[in-house]
Amino acid sequence: MKKLINEIDNIVDEMLDGMTAAYPQYVKRLDGLDVLVRAGGSEGKVALVSGGGSGHEPAHGGFVGKGMLDGAVAGAVFTSPTPDQVYEAIMAANGGKGVLLVIKNYTGDVMNFEMAADMAADEGVEVEKVVVADDVAVENSTWTTGRRGIAGTIFVHKLAGACAEAGGDLATVKAVAEKVIANVRSMGMAVDACTVPAAGKPSFDLAEDEIEIGIGIHGEPGVNREKISSVNEIADKLLAKILDEGIYGEGDEVAVMVNGMGGTPLMELFVANKHIAEVLAGKGIKIYKTLVGNFMTSLDMEGFSITLLKLDDELKPLLDAPADTPAFVQV
Amino acid sequence: MAGKVYDCMKKIGDVIIENKDFLTDLDREIGDADHGVNMARGFHAVEEKVPADLTDIGAFLKKTGMTLLSTVGGASGPLYGTAYMEAGKVAAGKETITADEFNEMLLAAIAGIQKRGKAVRGEKTMLDALIPAQETYAAKVAEGAGIVDALDAACEKAHEGIEFTKTIRATKGRASYLGDRSIGHQDPGATSATLTLEAIRDYLKSNS
Numbered sequence: 001m002k003k004l005i006n007e008i009d010n011i012v013d014e015m016l017d018g019m020t021a022a023y024p025q026y027v028k029r030l031d032g033l034d035v036l037v038r039a040g041g042s043e044g045k046v047a048l049v050s051g052g053g054s055g056h057e058p059a060h061g062g063f064v065g066k067g068m069l070d071g072a073v074a075g076a077v078f079t080s081p082t083p084d085q086v087y088e089a090i091m092a093a094n095g096g097k098g099v100l101l102v103i104k105n106y107t108g109d110v111m112n113f114e115m116a117a118d119m120a121a122d123e124g125v126e127v128e129k130v131v132v133a134d135d136v137a138v139e140n141s142t143w144t145t146g147r148r149g150i151a152g153t154i155f156v157h158k159l160a161g162a163c164a165e166a167g168g169d170l171a172t173v174k175a176v177a178e179k180v181i182a183n184v185r186s187m188g189m190a191v192d193a194c195t196v197p198a199a200g201k202p203s204f205d206l207a208e209d210e211i212e213i214g215i216g217i218h219g220e221p222g223v224n225r226e227k228i229s230s231v232n233e234i235a236d237k238l239l240a241k242i243l244d245e246g247i248y249g250e251g252d253e254v255a256v257m258v259n260g261m262g263g264t265p266l267m268e269l270f271v272a273n274k275h276i277a278e279v280l281a282g283k284g285i286k287i288y289k290t291l292v293g294n295f296m297t298s299l300d301m302e303g304f305s306i307t308l309l310k311l312d313d314e315l316k317p318l319l320d321a322p323a324d325t326p327a328f329v330q331v
Numbered sequence: 332m333a334g335k336v337y338d339c340m341k342k343i344g345d346v347i348i349e350n351k352d353f354l355t356d357l358d359r360e361i362g363d364a365d366h367g368v369n370m371a372r373g374f375h376a377v378e379e380k381v382p383a384d385l386t387d388i389g390a391f392l393k394k395t396g397m398t399l400l401s402t403v404g405g406a407s408g409p410l411y412g413t414a415y416m417e418a419g420k421v422a423a424g425k426e427t428i429t430a431d432e433f434n435e436m437l438l439a440a441i442a443g444i445q446k447r448g449k450a451v452r453g454e455k456t457m458l459d460a461l462i463p464a465q466e467t468y469a470a471k472v473a474e475g476a477g478i479v480d481a482l483d484a485a486c487e488k489a490h491e492g493i494e495f496t497k498t499i500r501a502t503k504g505r506a507s508y509l510g511d512r513s514i515g516h517q518d519p520g521a522t523s524a525t526l527t528l529e530a531i532r533d534y535l536k537s538n539s
Contacts, residue, residue, distance in 0.1 A: 076372075078365055079365050079369055080404050080406070081404060082401045082402065082404050083401070084400070085401075106505065107448070107503065108405040108406035108407075108408070108409070111406055111409040111448070112409055115400075137508075145502075145505070145507045148508065196364050198365070198368045199355055199359065199364045199365070203359060203363070204359075216505075216508060218363040219363060219364065220505055220508060220509075221509060221512070223510065
């Protein structure tokens with residue numbers, strides 16, 4: 001394993017200090033904790049707190065700032081943060097108007113965030129939660145933990161964050177988050193696996209000519225392994241599964257996110273986006289806004305995910321609202 | 332002087348830490364390659380933070396559970412943390428426990444895991460090792476067996492439970508995303524739970 005690291009056990013700690021050193025105008029780190037909150041605090045507004053395992057940078061700390069998150073909790077690499085850390089994030093981010101937890105649907109994340117929410121509620125803080133489950137690669141049935149939360153989570157941060165920034169109360173912000181969750185779907189793939197530093201080897205093995213379709217963001221294997229094909233054909237497969245959901249039809253307006261997994265050149269993401277734009281145009285689906293880049297990564301994994309969010313007159317202004325964070329700036 | 336509960340927990344921690352890579356490799360097959368790493372981090376913290384001279388078993392287990400909760404992360408942190416805290420409630424104020432009380436502790440731990448994880452037997456989780464182990468333990472104790480003999484039989488059942496997890500698909504936890512591809516792999520949580528029971532048995536065997 002070749003990595004730019006000092007001590008494996010210090011990666012998250014050093015990363016958070018590095019982020020704080022780079023963006024003091026946006027974030028401050030809570031003493032002795034793996035929590036970033038807004039440098040200027042969140043007084044008088046509903047606070048959004050998210051988080052999860054590390055290794056998904058810029059998620060989530062990179063989205064702490066005006067118009068998006070108020071706090072982000074970083075767990076160990078690919079490991080949910082612990083309840084005590086989430087609790088401290090809730091208490092620090094709370095600006096007196098309540099806190100909305102944005103949780104990605106993983107067993108550990110849901111358990112740890114729920115325990116923290118219970119602890120904060122005991123202290124009199126008004127806490128609500130939403131669980132993002134946008135990954136269509138996973139069967140949504142009683143036979144699984146349910147769909148995973150992946151890149152679509154960023155749209156929840158953006159739109160619910162805009163609502164909170166505009167003064168929405170906790171119930172309204174939560175309703176926006178739930179509306180985004182209901183209208184956002186994603187699917188990803190990997191050309192090559194990622195290496196968790198503490199494990200020291202790739203999380204799965206792919207032959208030179210193999211790809212993994214339906215990959216998650218933790219190096220967990222996907223749902224199907226196959227021979228590599230052109231990026232157009234790969235994008236077609238991911239899009240087909242997303243469109244199968246029946247949410248996005250002719251005449252609808254959508255936001256598109258083409259998200260890199262961390263080890264993918266932007267060049268390849270744009271190549272993919274060219275095709276995605278053409279396919280959607282061919283189906284009469286209107287693209288209102290496109291985001292291309294690394295938003296929800298998986299360490300050094302090579303691959304990408306596609307996310308579609310159906311928009312309406314309520315969601316469009318929230319998507320367009322200004323945001324000022326380390327990883328997402330929109331004037 | 333270190334109490335007996337400390338020595339026993341030290342044995343559990345040593346076994347988990349020795350098996351760090353093994354557990355992580357199992358998790359790599361069907362999960363996210365961190366089970367051993369996370370559990371080892373937790374037990375290093377237990378050794379650091381839980382006072383060795385704390386002889387109240389209930390208090391010791393409560394502190395152990397809280398330490399695991401705040402250091403392990405993932406799903407294992409809340410699950411093992413809850414298990415030790417619930418078992419600790421049964422043993423509150425006690426410096427020794429009987430075979431029957433140990434059964435009550437196992438039951439409390441399992442109930443805590445079920446509540447926190449919203450899982451039942453047969454979903455390819457640690458419950459598939461723990462529930463049959465507890466049932467066998469209780470039956471042996473009812474027949475008059477001592478704690479070590481009953482644990483021997485329980486560990487055997489826990490191993491059968493691990494083998495059973497190879498035959499089923501996961502419906503809880505991250506392995507459930509794999510669908511049928513999780514079949515053929517043993518569950519890392521069932522494995523660490525079995526290692527825990529074996530460590531307790533081995534400690535009692537060499538110290539009773």
